[in-house]
Amino acid sequence: MADEAHFSSNDGSTTMREFNRRTLLMAAAGMAGGGALAGCSGVGGGSGGGGDDASGSVRYAFWGNNVRMENYQDAFDRMMEINPDVTLETEFAEYNAFQERMTTQMAAGNVADIFWIPSASVMSYYANDLYRPLSDVSTLDLSDFSEQDLRDFELAGEHNTMPHGIFVPVLRSNVTLAEEDGITIPENWTWDELAEFARDYANNSPDDRFALPFNASHDLTFEAWLRQRGEQLWTEDGQIGFTEDGLASWVDWWEQLRAAGATPEPGAQDGVEPSWEDIGDRTLLWTGNSNHIVDDATTFPDQQFALHHMPEAADAPAGHQFLYFPRMAIYQGVSDEQAELAGQVMTFCTSNSEIHEYVGLTMGAPVNPRVAEEVRDFASDYELQMLDVVTEDREIERTPRYEAPPGTNTWRTEMTRMLEQVTLGDVSVSQGAADLIAEINTGIERAAD
Amino acid sequence: MADTRTPARPPGTRRPKAGKLTRQDGAAHVFMAPWLIGLVAITALPMFASLYLAFTDYNILSSPTWVGTENFERMAGDDRFWSAAWVTVTYVLVSVPLQLAFALALAMVLDKGLRGLAIYRSAYYLPSLLGTSVAVAVLWKQIFGYDGLVNQALGLIGIEGQNWLQNPDTALGTLIVLNVWTFGSPMVIFLAGLRQIPEELYEASRVDGASIVRQFASITIPLLTPIIFFNLILQTIGSFQAFTQAHVISSGTGGPVDSTLFYTLYIYQQAFVNFDMGYASALAWVLMVVIAIITAVHFTLSKRWVFYGD
Structure with missing residues (x-):
């Protein structure tokens, strides 16, 4: 110089x-x-390849709305107080934007250290080695989980993702409407009884009220229907687990209700995927995920809601109940040191009830049974209902459930399109079912090539 | 008349040798470098990469595999490809002429020297800024939804409405209306063009007894043809690339029943939902070639109807 x-x-x-x-x-x-x-260098720079990063920063990618982002940020601020050697950098986006960013980051090999996994992509990511095995991450505390729990978490016999919540399919009732109409919602009924009840309600209730939304596109309830018939949504070897008859029977059940006026026409509920905001306060019963009650109830604060188990077919096989896990994973590209830091974050997310004081239970019941008990101390009434429903299903011995195989990322969009065609009368139920199965199979075969 | 001759070199300086960089050249290259690097790194390289990927099977997570022209052959048997192409062509053929007609009509009204012209011009231009935004697409849902403003207005005159966005017969129409509503940008360009037409021509035609219609047909339109052509090219290309409105209004599905499945939305679905980057790249190149051909046809035909006054 x-x-x-x-x-x-x-x-x-x-x-x-x-x-x-x-x-x-x-x-x-x-x-x-x-x-x-x-x-x-991609989003945020972050710690990508930062295994030797002395600062101990961990990138955490997740999705949701702004409220969730703020709540998680508060929770992570608290986590950093507890774990001062970890600096957490959050990467947040709305669900679709999250998937776009993940796609881009995967292409660049710059995925966040910990990331939530979109449900339809669980096995696609697995097939492409995106997950780091969790069995050798010593900082991930699994001491509260039973052998059965850990087996449930596995994908293809490997513990490489960590659930961060539990949903089950439920029937939600509008208690306020039921009281106004002098109706008591049964706790145990079959699908046929529910259909009969819905038709009866349509004939005897005010014109602007519906027994149910037209909700044939809801995946968890469809899966419940299939499992009660002895079928599956997906098989262990990555194929479609249901028959054309099984799918057609599901669509036909809804079509008959629609024809009877027990559900709105799709146009009156913002499409075949019903809009809670549009008709939630005028609909007596709603099929959905157990966790949805937490956020949905806030849309109509003047009304009260209650959760019930799904209807059950008279000949449903034992163990048809199932738990759905939203999952997160540690990126396989991180170093051992980075994985240990990520393990601390995962432990905070799954085994520390304090996180739920900030984020609530919008992502479902805590997956850790100890935490699920501890959060009862500060859970709201709706959250307690949700915890009860999940706990009851969790205690039942269940038959295995498998994730969507590679190539089926768009199966729900394809199902929505089929339902649009059916409700418009463009195709018959049986033809629509056959077309959908063929379309899903094409995707599976293409992914396997 | 300006002197356009090359200025003489300052005394005592020599002509630079061909191929040798001068100081000014160096400085120019420095200032050009950011743009040039951006062009190469952000535009040219990805374009050529996508051209290569168009001939591969590439799911992002695994290495691309060369498949030759398979992706292009696949389009022929892909019903959704043809649906997307049909929706997009319909959208372009209907919305572009309507939008240009609205823009020209409003520009002529504003050219009459209204009071508060600047306010009107800004007000009409505003939708152009907002038109492709998520906010306006959400607003459109509120207007054309089942309980939206349109149905409320129809209800006042006893007509039962429908969900215009959920009916495959009307969903695309609402997006065309949305595109027409964003006429501000071509309107401002038309307005500038109208200001360039000499007033003497109108005065002379009035002396000769020409009606307003005749003036419009024989003076305004012919002298405005370069501007019309310019707007036509811009709006055609822009409409072929329409994406945001359909993505927001259909939640990315292109529904109902693919009635709003714009071509770009289909590319997006293949790339970012199906992880089928090879096929998406092939689709993107087909779109680029189609736009290039249509633009070339526009330029060829323009010799027959665009009047440059030379």
Whole structure:
């Protein structure tokens, strides 16, 4: 550096100008190159490849709305107080945007250290080695979980993802409407009894009220229907687990209700996927996920709601109940040191009830049975209902359930399109079922090629 | 008349040798570098990469596998590809002429020298800024939904409405209306063009007894054809690339029953939902080639109807 200064001062003004120009060129090239490299470095820079990062930062990617983001941020601030050696960098997005970013980050090999897994992509990510095995992450505390729990968490016999909640399919009733109409909702009934009840309600209730939304597109309730028929949504070997007859019977059940006026037409509920905001306060019963009551109830604060188990077919096989796990994973590309830091974060998320004081139970019942008991101390009435329903299903011995195989990411969109065609009369129920199965199979075969 | 001759070199300076960079050249390259690097790194390289990927089976997570023209052949038997193409072509053919007609009509009204012209111009231009935003697409849901403003207005005159966005016969129409509503950008360009037409031409035609319609047909339109052509090219290309409105209003599905499945939305679904980047790249290149051909046809035909006054 001293030599450069000496050289410049001795060589007069011309050399000085050339030196400055050269410096300027180098600076510009450096800045431009740096900018380009920064562009390539992906979101946040983060700790990607930061296994040797002494700061101990962990990137955590998840989705939701702004309220969830703020709640989780508060929770993670608390976690960093408890674990001062971990600095958490959150990467948050709305659900669709989250998936887009994941896709881009996967292409760049720059996935967050911990990431939530979109339900339809669980096995797609697995097939492409995105998950790091969790069995060797010593900081991940699994001491509260039973052998059965840990087996339930496995994918293809490997513990490589960690559930961070539990949902079950439920029937939700609008207690306020039921009281106004002088109705008592049964706790145990079959699908046929529910259908008969819905038709009766449609004939005897005010015109602007519905017994149910047209909700044939809801995946968990469809899965419940299939399992009660002895079928599955997906098989262990990554194929469709249901028959054309099974799918057609489900759609037909809903179509008959729609024809009887027991559900709204799709146009009156914002499409074949019903909008809670549009008709939730005018609909007596609602099929959905157990956790939805927590957020949905806030839309209509003047009304009260209650959770019930799904109807059960008279000949349903034992163990048809199932638990759905929203999952998260540690990226396989992180170093051992980074995985240990990520394990601390996962432990906070799954085995520390304190997180639920900040984020509530919008992501379902805690997966850790000890935490599920502890949160009862501060859970709301709706959250307590949700915990009860999940706990009851959890205590039942259940037959195995399998995740959606690679190539089926869009099966719900395809089902929605089929239902649109059926409700518009463009195709028959049986034809729609056959077409959907063929379309899903095409995706599975393409992914397997 | 400006002197356009090359200025003489300052005394005592020599002509730079061909191929040798001068100081000015160096500075120019420095200033151009950020843009040039951006062009190469952000536009050109990804474009060529996507051209390669169009001939591969690539799911992002695994390495691309060369499949030749398989992705292009697959389009022929892909019903949703044809649905997307049909929806997009319909959208372009209907919305672009309507939008340009609205823009021209409003520009002519504003060209009459209204009081508060700047306010009107800004007000009409505003939808162009907001038109492709998520907020307006959400607003559209409120307007054309089952309990939306349109149905409430129809209810006042005793007509029972419907969910215009959930009916496959009307869903695309609402998106066309949305596109037409964003006429502000071409309107401002038309307005600038109208200001360039010499007033003497209108005065002379009035002396000759020409009606307003005749003035419009024989003076306004011919002298405005370069502007019409310019707007036509821009709006056609933009409409072929429409995405946000359909994505928001259909929640990314292109429904109901693919009635709003714009071509770009289908590319998005293949790329980011199905992880089928090879097929998505092939779709994107087909779109680019189609737009290039249509633009070339526009330019060829423009010789017959665009009047440059030379």
